[in-house]
Every structure is written in structure tokens, then in C-alpha cells.
Amino acid sequence: MAFEEKRTWIMLVMAIVTYVIYAIIVLGRIGDYPISELPYAATLLWTLGISIVVSIVLTMVAGITSPKGDVGRDDPRDREISRFGDHIGSAFVVIGAVAALAMAMLEWDYFWIANEIYLMFTLSAVLGSVAKIAAYRKGLHPW
Amino acid sequence: MVKPTKVTNSIRSLRFAHGEMTQAELAERIGVTRQTIIAIEQGRYSPSLEMAFQIARVFDVGLDDVFQYPQGEAEE
Numbered sequence: 001m002a003f004e005e006k007r008t009w010i011m012l013v014m015a016i017v018t019y020v021i022y023a024i025i026v027l028g029r030i031g032d033y034p035i036s037e038l039p040y041a042a043t044l045l046w047t048l049g050i051s052i053v054v055s056i057v058l059t060m061v062a063g064i065t066s067p068k069g070d071v072g073r074d075d076p077r078d079r080e081i082s083r084f085g086d087h088i089g090s091a092f093v094v095i096g097a098v099a100a101l102a103m104a105m106l107e108w109d110y111f112w113i114a115n116e117i118y119l120m121f122t123l124s125a126v127l128g129s130v131a132k133i134a135a136y137r138k139g140l141h142p143w
Numbered sequence: 144m145v146k147p148t149k150v151t152n153s154i155r156s157l158r159f160a161h162g163e164m165t166q167a168e169l170a171e172r173i174g175v176t177r178q179t180i181i182a183i184e185q186g187r188y189s190p191s192l193e194m195a196f197q198i199a200r201v202f203d204v205g206l207d208d209v210f211q212y213p214q215g216e217a218e219e
Contacts, residue, residue, distance in 0.1 A: 002178035067167075070176045077179040077188050139187035 003070040004078040005136045006062040008085070010055055012129035018051040019122040036109040044118060081135045089128025096120025151211045154184050157202045173197040 025047070026040050033039070063071045096117050103113045158164040166180045173194060182188035183198075190198070199209045 002176055005178075067177065070178065073174070073176055075176045075179055076191060076194060077175065077182060139182070140189075 002075075002078065002136065003062060003066045004075070004082070005133065006066065007059055008129050008132045008136070010058045010062065011125060012133070014051050014055045014058075015122050015125040015129065018047050019119070022047040022118075036111045038111060040111060040115065044114070077140065081132050081140055084135055084140060085128040085132030088131040089124040092120045092124035092127060096124070149212060150189060151186065151213070152183065152209055153211070154180070154198065154209060157204070157209065161202055169198070169201060172201045 022043055025043050026038055029038050096119070099120070100113050100117050103116060154169070158166070158169060166184070167177045170177045170180045175194070179188065179190075183190055195206060195210055199206045202209065
């Protein structure tokens with residue numbers, strides 16, 4: 001497996017795990033607060049911060065365990081697959097931004113706007129990663 | 144993305160004809176990862192024209208000797 005594919009798997013797994021842990025913690029407070037007043041900001045920042053650190057550690061482990069010639073090489077296939085995945089994933093960022101704009105205009109609570117944006121970032125990362133893994137496994141033909 | 148390419152290649156046989164060159168050696172010669180060479184050999188990745196020329200140059204053959212595009216497919 002290419003080093004960049006390993007990195008993509010790490011990103012996919014960490015995006016899902018981080019969001020699930022965040023959702024479990026925040027939704028676990030239902031009952032103590034009305035939904036739109038659930039404390040979320042500190043949990044969001046902590047889970048994201050821990051996720052970034054864990055991702056860096058896992059990427060370092062993947063780099064150490066990969067063949068020497070595979071790490072840090074400027075490979076055109078990796079570049080094209082990365083661009084392809086980012087292009088697919090960016091759709092959710094745009095949808096999320098438009099939705100957040102509409103929610104702000106309609107004066108929705110900050111809780112819903114922030115969580116809608118976070119959900120769309122996560123979906124963008126997941127969709128982009130799945131597209132990249134599919135390209136690594138099934139093939140990419142720019143011709 | 145998943146549509147298989149109609150372009151075929153003879154990289155595997157050319158490697159064996161050139162002193163059983165490994166995929167890692169070919170990758171090193173043209174500056175890509177071994178996985179990219181594997182993907183090209185298996186038809187899962189179509190290299191750029193520049194990389195195609197680089198591969199042909201390693202084997203000291205023409206582009207047509209490395210990559211083939213069957214006539215029947217081209218007329219479709």
C-alpha cells in the first residue's frame with residue numbers, strides 16, 4: 001500500500017472516530033440542557049486537537065513502517081489522486097457554507113450553525129478520502 | 144475514474160528482458176513510487192506523456208514498444 005494511501009486511511013478513520021466521539025459526548029448531555037444550549041465548543045476543540053495529534057503520530061508510524069523510497073517522494077499519481085479526492089470532498093464544504101449562510105440569515109442558534117459546519121467538514125473529509133481510496137484501489141485514468 | 148484504460152503496456156516483459164529489473168529499480172530510475180509502477184503495469188493508472196517517455200527511455204525503446212493502443216479500440 002502506498003504511503004499516501006495509508007495517510008488517506010488514517011484521515012478517513014480519524015475523521016469518523018473523532019466525529020462519533022464528539023457526538024456521543026455532546027449528545028450525552030441531553031437532559032441537562034435544552035438541545036440548542038448544549039455545551040459543544042470545548043468538546044469540539046479538544047476532540048479536534050487530540051485527533052490532529054493522533055493523526056500526526058499515526059502518520060509518523062506509517063512513514064517509519066513504509067519502504068524508504070515511498071515516503072516523501074513527489075509522485076505524480078499521488079498528486080493526481082489527492083487533487084481528485086479534494087475536488088470531490090470540496091462539494092460538501094460549499095454545501096455546508098451555503099447552508100450556514102442561510103441558517104445565519106434565519107437567525108438559527110449558534111449551536112446548530114457550528115455543528116452543521118463541523119458535520120459538513122467531516123463529510124467532506126470522509127467523501128474525499130473514500131474517493132481517494134477508490135482511485136488507489138480501482139484506478140485513475142486522467143487521459 | 145474506474146473505467147479501465149484501453150491502453151495496454153509491456154512494462155513487465157520489458158523489465159524481465161532488461162536483466163529482470165525490479166519494479167523498485169524502475170521506480171527509482173524515473174523518480175516515482177513502486178506503487179505507481181505497479182498501478183501502471185496493472186492498467187490502474189495512465190501515466191502522463193512525459194512519464195511514458197521516461198519509461199521508454201529507461202528501456203531504450205520507442206513509446207509504441209511500451210504502450211499499445213489497439214487499432215479496433217481507437218476506431219470505436
